[in-house]
Amino acid sequence: MxxxxxxxxxxxxxxxxxxxxxxxxxxxxxxxxxxxxxxxRLLAERGHGFNELDRAxxxxxxxxLTRTLRGxxxxxxxxxxxxxxxxxxxxxxxxxxxxxxxxxxxxxxxWADAHRSGLV
Numbered sequence: 001m002x003x004x005x006x007x008x009x010x011x012x013x014x015x016x017x018x019x020x021x022x023x024x025x026x027x028x029x030x031x032x033x034x035x036x037x038x039x040x041r042l043l044a045e046r047g048h049g050f051n052e053l054d055r056a057x058x059x060x061x062x063x064x065l066t067r068t069l070r071g072x073x074x075x076x077x078x079x080x081x082x083x084x085x086x087x088x089x090x091x092x093x094x095x096x097x098x099x100x101x102x103x104x105x106x107x108x109x110x111w112a113d114a115h116r117s118g119l120v
Contacts, residue, residue: 030075035060035068037105040094043078044102047093077101 019025031037038057042048048056054065069092072078077098083089094102112119 030071031077031101031105033068035064036072039065039068039072039092040077040098040102040105043092043094044099047081047091049089049091053092072098 031040035057038060039053042053042056050065050069053069054060054062057065060068069078069080073080073092076095078092079095079098081091081093083091
């Protein structure tokens with residue numbers, strides 16, 4: 001999608017290729033699901049173990065938490081570290097990119113709160 005306001009006003013056509021290659025489209029696909037914002041918000045506070053996240057997010061299944069964490073890790077927003085034996089503990093935390101995304105989501109949240117009446 002073009003970021004040129006003049007092009008947008010001129011009634012430019014958004015092609016499938018343009019839509020598919022838009023970085024915003026890709027980002028929203030990755031974080032626009034039901035659980036990613038909650039995981040990102042929790043990890044912005046501090047690193048969490050899997051079970052901590054499972055207890056902290058009401059209604060998420062363990063399978064969905066696993067899928068969400070894997071997707072965020074693949075996207076580079078979350079890092080996964082394991083501490084050694086005998087009982088390996090896995091901790092998830094936001095990467096630098098994840099923290100910068102969290103800042104943008106916070107701003108978006110403020111905007112959504114200010115415009116709540118038009119969104120519901």
